[in-house]
Amino acid sequence: MALLGAFLGTLVGVLPGLGPTSTIAMLMPLTSVLSPSSAIIMMAGIFYGAQYGGSTTSILVNIPGEVSSVPTLLDGYPLAVQGKAGVALGIAAIGSFIAGTGGVVALSFFTPFLADQALRFGPPEYFGLMLLALTVTVSVSGGSLIKGLLVGAFGYLISLVGIGPNSGLPRFHYGFAVLYGGIDIVTIAIGVFALGEIFAGLEESRQAITPKKIEKVFPSLQDLKQTLPSMIRGGTIGFLLGLLPGCNPAVTAFISYDVEKKISRHPERFGKGALEGVAAPESANNATASAAFIPLLALGIPASPALAVLMGGFMMYGLQPGPLLIQNNPTLVWTIIGSMYVGNVMLLVLNLPLVGLWAKLTTVPYRIMAPVIIMICMIGAYSLRNSMFDIGMTLIFGGVGYLMQKYKWPSAPLVLCSILGPILEKSLVNSLAMSAGSPMIFFTRPICLALILAACALLMISLRFIRKGKREDVKEEY
Amino acid sequence: MRKWLTADRVGGAVFILLGILVLAEGWRLFPMRTRGIAGDEAFPILLGSVMVGLGALLSFFRKPRGGPVSWPKGKQAISMLQSAGVLIVYWLLLPYLGFAITTFMAAAGLFYAIGNYRWYKCLLYSAILTSAFYAMFIAWLEMPFPMGVFGI
Numbered sequence: 001m002a003l004l005g006a007f008l009g010t011l012v013g014v015l016p017g018l019g020p021t022s023t024i025a026m027l028m029p030l031t032s033v034l035s036p037s038s039a040i041i042m043m044a045g046i047f048y049g050a051q052y053g054g055s056t057t058s059i060l061v062n063i064p065g066e067v068s069s070v071p072t073l074l075d076g077y078p079l080a081v082q083g084k085a086g087v088a089l090g091i092a093a094i095g096s097f098i099a100g101t102g103g104v105v106a107l108s109f110f111t112p113f114l115a116d117q118a119l120r121f122g123p124p125e126y127f128g129l130m131l132l133a134l135t136v137t138v139s140v141s142g143g144s145l146i147k148g149l150l151v152g153a154f155g156y157l158i159s160l161v162g163i164g165p166n167s168g169l170p171r172f173h174y175g176f177a178v179l180y181g182g183i184d185i186v187t188i189a190i191g192v193f194a195l196g197e198i199f200a201g202l203e204e205s206r207q208a209i210t211p212k213k214i215e216k217v218f219p220s221l222q223d224l225k226q227t228l229p230s231m232i233r234g235g236t237i238g239f240l241l242g243l244l245p246g247c248n249p250a251v252t253a254f255i256s257y258d259v260e261k262k263i264s265r266h267p268e269r270f271g272k273g274a275l276e277g278v279a280a281p282e283s284a285n286n287a288t289a290s291a292a293f294i295p296l297l298a299l300g301i302p303a304s305p306a307l308a309v310l311m312g313g314f315m316m317y318g319l320q321p322g323p324l325l326i327q328n329n330p331t332l333v334w335t336i337i338g339s340m341y342v343g344n345v346m347l348l349v350l351n352l353p354l355v356g357l358w359a360k361l362t363t364v365p366y367r368i369m370a371p372v373i374i375m376i377c378m379i380g381a382y383s384l385r386n387s388m389f390d391i392g393m394t395l396i397f398g399g400v401g402y403l404m405q406k407y408k409w410p411s412a413p414l415v416l417c418s419i420l421g422p423i424l425e426k427s428l429v430n431s432l433a434m435s436a437g438s439p440m441i442f443f444t445r446p447i448c449l450a451l452i453l454a455a456c457a458l459l460m461i462s463l464r465f466i467r468k469g470k471r472e473d474v475k476e477e478y
Numbered sequence: 479m480r481k482w483l484t485a486d487r488v489g490g491a492v493f494i495l496l497g498i499l500v501l502a503e504g505w506r507l508f509p510m511r512t513r514g515i516a517g518d519e520a521f522p523i524l525l526g527s528v529m530v531g532l533g534a535l536l537s538f539f540r541k542p543r544g545g546p547v548s549w550p551k552g553k554q555a556i557s558m559l560q561s562a563g564v565l566i567v568y569w570l571l572l573p574y575l576g577f578a579i580t581t582f583m584a585a586a587g588l589f590y591a592i593g594n595y596r597w598y599k600c601l602l603y604s605a606i607l608t609s610a611f612y613a614m615f616i617a618w619l620e621m622p623f624p625m626g627v628f629g630i
Contacts, residue, residue: 146532146536150493150533150536153529154496155592157498157529160525165518166518167507171503171522199558203558204554205553365507365593367589367594367595370588371585371588371603375562378568378584382623383621386622387623388569395569407547409489428516428520429517
C-alpha cells in the first residue's frame with residue numbers, strides 16, 4: 001500500500017494541477033474495501049509522494065508540479081538547460097529522502113512535545129511568521145525591487161478575490177458570480193510558469209529543452225558533499241515550520257531557498273543553476289509533509305486541505321485523530337508512522353533509478369514536447385475545480401507570464417504572495433479581534449516580537465545584498 | 479511622446495490604475511467594518527495604496543531601465559498566434575463538444591502550429607495523445623470532464 005501510495009503520489013506531483021487533495025478525495029471511496037491502516041497508509045503515501053513528484057516537472061520543463069516546487073524551478077530549470085537535469089533530479093530525490101526520513105524520525109520521538117509547542121502559536125505569531133516569509137519577496141525580486149514588490153502586491157490582490165474572511169461578503173467580483181470562488185493559485189502557477197515558458201520557447205524556436213548533450217546523469221560525491229548542509233538546513237526549517245497548522249510546504253520551500261541564498265558565499269549563483277537552490281526547497285517541502293502529521297495525529301488539526309481530506313478518511317473508519325488516537329489505537333498510529341519510513345525509501349528507489357530516463361526527456365524535440373505539455377496544463381487546470389473558469393484563468397495568466405518574461409518582471413513574488421495573502425490577512429484580522437483593535441498585541445507577545453524583529457533583520461540583509469549586487473553590476477560596466 | 483512611453487512607465491501606470499480600482503473596492507467595503515477592528519476593507523486599502531505609490535515611483539521618479547523589447551516576427555509570430563488561438567477555441571468548445579473531441583482537435587492544431595507536421599501526422603499524434611489522456615484521466619481516474627453533446 002505504501003508503494004502504491006508513493007507511486008500515485010509521485011505521479012500526481014508530476015502532473016501540474018492534479019494535487020494530492022483531489023487525488024486522495026477521488027480514491028477514498030475505492031479504499032473502503034481495504035483495512036483502515038492500509039487505506040490510510042496509501043493516502044498518506046499519496047500526500048508525501050506528491051512532494052517528491054512536484055520537482056520533476058519543475059526541473060525538466062519549468063512547470064511546478066506542486067506549488068511547493070516553485071522555488072525548485074528557479075535553479076532546477078537552469079540546471080536542466082545546462083544539461084544537468086539528472087544531477088538536479090538526483091539531488092532533489094536525495095534531499096527529499098534525507099529530510100523526509102529525518103522528519104519521520106522526529107515524528108516518532110517527539111510528537112507529543114512538539115504538538116504542545118505548536119499550540120503556542122496563535123494568530124499574532126502566524127502574522128509574524130508571514131511577515132518573515134514576506135521578506136523572501138525581496139530576495140526573489142531579481143534585479144528590480146520595485147517591480148518585485150508590485151508583482152507581489154498583484155499576487156496579494158489575486159488572493160483577495162472571493163469571499164471576505166470577516167464579513168462573508170464577496171470582494172472584487174464586479175457582478176460575476178464565478179469570482180465568488182476566488183482564483184486558484186495553481187492556475188496562476190501553471191499559467192505564469194508553464195504557458196509563459198512555452199510561449200517564450202516558441203519565440204526562440206527552441207529545438208529541445210537542453211540543446212546540450214547530457215554529460216552527468218547522477219550527482220557525484222562532490223555534488224552531494226556540496227549540498228548536504230543545504231539539505232539538513234532545508235529539512236530543519238521545513239520540519240519546524242511544518243509543525244504549525246496552516247504552514248504549507250510552499251511557504252517553507254520559499255523560506256529555505258531564501259535562507260540558502262543569504263548564507264551562501266556566492267549568492268549570485270542562485271537563479272542560474274545553484275544545486276543548493278534545488279536541495280534546500282525540496283528538503284524543506286518533504287520535511288513539512290512529515291511534520292504536518294504531528295498536529296494531525298496528536299491534536300486532530302489538519303495542516304492543509306490534503307490532510308483535512310485524509311482526516312475525513314480517518315473518520316470514515318470511525319477513528320478520531322487527536323490526543324486519544326495514540327492512546328486508543330497505538331498499533332494503527334505506529335503502523336502509519338512505520339509505513340512513512342518505508343514510503344520514503346520506496347520513493348527514493350522509485351525516483352533515483354528513473355533519473356536518467358527523466359533527464360532524457362529534456363532532449364525530446366520541442367515540437368513534440370510543447371503540445372503535450374500544453375494539453376497536460378489545460379487538463380490540470382480544469383481538474384482543480386472542474387471549472388472552465390480555471391482554464392480561462394490559466395490562459396490569461398499564460399499571457400501575463402509571457403509579458404512578464406519579455407519585460408523582465410519577476411514572477412516568483414506573484415505566486416509567493418498569492419499563497420501568503422490569505423494567511424496574512426486572516427492572522428491580522430484575528431489578532432486585532434483578540435486585542436479589540438490594539439496593534440500592541442504584536443509587540444507584547446514574545447514569539448511574535450521575535451519573528452517581527454527577525455523579519456526586519458532579514459529585510460535589511462536582503463536590501464544589502466541587492467545594493468551590493470547593483471554596485472558590482474556598475475563596477476563590471478566600467 | 480513615444481520616447482516618454484517606456485515599458486516601465488506604462489507598467490507603472492497600469493499599477494496606478496489597478497491601485498485606484500483596489501482602493502475603490504476597499505472604500506465600498508468600508509461601511510461594513512466593525513468599529514476599531516480591521517475588516518475585509520483593510521487589505522484592499524493597504525494594497526491599493528502600495529500599488530499607487532510604487533506605480534507612481536516606477537512611472538515618474540525612477541529612470542527607465544532595460545533596452546527595447548523585441549517581438550517575434552514571421553514564422554515564430556504565426557506559430558504563437560496559432561497556438562494561442564487553438565487554446566482559446568479549446569476553452570470555448572470544451573463544454574459543447576466534450577473532452578475527447580476537443581482534446582483531439584486542440585492537440586492536432588498544436589502539433590500543426592508548433593511542430594509544423596503534415597496533416598496526417600498531426601492527426602495520428604493527436605489520436606495517440608488523446609487516447610492516452612482519455613485512458614488516464616477519464617477511464618482510470620474517473621475525472622468528471624464535460625462529455626458534450628456527443629457524450630464522449
